[in-house]
Amino acid sequence: RKEVEQDPGPFNVPEGATVAFNCTYSNSASQSFFWYRQDCRKEPKLLMSVYSSGNEDGRFTAQLNRASQYISLLIRDSKLSDSATYLCVAWSYKLIFGSGTRLLVRP
Amino acid sequence: GAVVSQHPSWVICKSGTSVKIECRSLDFQATTMFWYRQFPKQSLMLMATSNEGSKATYEQGVEKDKFLINHASLTLSTLTVTSAHPEDSSFYICSARDRGQGMYEQYFGPGTRLTVT
Numbered sequence: 001r002k003e004v005e006q007d008p009g010p011f012n013v014p015e016g017a018t019v020a021f022n023c024t025y026s027n028s029a030s031q032s033f034f035w036y037r038q039d040c041r042k043e044p045k046l047l048m049s050v051y052s053s054g055n056e057d058g059r060f061t062a063q064l065n066r067a068s069q070y071i072s073l074l075i076r077d078s079k080l081s082d083s084a085t086y087l088c089v090a091w092s093y094k095l096i097f098g099s100g101t102r103l104l105v106r107p
Numbered sequence: 108g109a110v111v112s113q114h115p116s117w118v119i120c121k122s123g124t125s126v127k128i129e130c131r132s133l134d135f136q137a138t139t140m141f142w143y144r145q146f147p148k149q150s151l152m153l154m155a156t157s158n159e160g161s162k163a164t165y166e167q168g169v170e171k172d173k174f175l176i177n178h179a180s181l182t183l184s185t186l187t188v189t190s191a192h193p194e195d196s197s198f199y200i201c202s203a204r205d206r207g208q209g210m211y212e213q214y215f216g217p218g219t220r221l222t223v224t
Contacts, residue, residue, distance in 0.1 A: 006150070032211050043200050043215040044151065064205040087150070093213040094141075 002096035003027055006088050012104045015077045021101045022089030023071040032091040033064055037075050037084045044087055047073075078105045085104060109135050111203050113216035120191055120223055127187045128219045130201030139201035140184040141213060142176060145198040157184050191223045 008025045013019050025033070033050040048055065050062040050071055061074040071088055085100035110133040117194040119125050139158050143151040152159075153169075158177035165171045175187040185201055188195055198220050202213040 002150075004150070029109050035210075041198070041220070043219075045215070087113040093210075094156070095151075095211060095213065097152075099148065105118055 001026055002098070003092075003096045004088050004090050005038055006086075006098040006101045008099060008101060010102040010104050012106060013078055014106055015078055015080060017105075018074065018076045019078055019103065020075075021073045021086055021088075021103075023073075023101075025069050025071065025088075025090045025096075027090065027092050027096075028052075028066075028069060030090040030092040030096070033071050034089040034091070035060075035062055035071075036087040036089055036097075038083050038087055044097070047086070075103075078103075080105050080107065108202075109133075109205060109214040111137075111201065111214045113201055113219050115219060116217060117220040118222070120221070121187075122192055122223055123190055125187055125189045126191055126221060127174075127185055128157040128199055128201075128221075130184045130186070130216050132182045132202070132203045132205075132214070135203075135214075136181040136207045137184070138181065139204045140178055141202045141204075142174075142186050143200045143202070145200060145218075149160055150211045151200060188221065189222070193223045197221045220222075 004106040022025045035047040036044040037047045038044040050064045054063045059076045087100045090096045114129045142154045145151045154169045155163045155165045163176035178184040200218040201214045
């Protein structure tokens with residue numbers, strides 16, 4: 001079983017749509033969590049950290065549920081430029097990456 | 108912001124040859140550097156962690172004699188893929204952590220795409 005599991009997608013949504021990604025992690029000792037964005041053939045870039053209290057950064061909202069070991073990312077008002085692969089990441093003395101969920105935003 | 112560079116950005120080599128990839132922190136001192144590998148449609152997998160001036164720590168299943176890592180200075184780490192084979196073809200990404208950063212804060216390089224023919 002993978003330590004961090006994500007639905008690979010792709011999620012194909014129109015511009016302006018709201019889309020949600022989910023992720024589960026298996027190591028209950030994981031201490032910190034993040035969402036990264038990775039464009040095709042590029043390095044991953046940190047999108048935001050994830051907290052149990054939930055946190056928001058513009059159109060992006062992330063949430064952590066430690067009891068169910070579940071992480072989510074909500075993107076509101078999707079833009080064409082949001083098209084990318086979103087990586088769910090857990091920290092347990094090293095960064096553990098999920099394989100990513102691919103998002104395609106169409107005009 | 109902190110910048111990490113990698114060279115080359117892509118390389119094609121013949122089976123059996125060795126390839127060296129450089130990772131540099133351009134505007135900070137990287138006490139720790141990390142090497143990852145990513146196969147198509149798969150997650151980034153940590154290969155090894157290197158601290159300046161000491162031997163790299165390899166993840167389980169990564170052959171240290173095949174993937175030679177050198178972190179001789181606070182701004183440079185190199186990964187040498189020895190006797191490369193087609194199954195070594197992958198996207199190799201390094202990242203670096205600044206001396207004063209949190210444990211999970213890493214700056215990623217742009218990656219090196221290796222194709223072994």
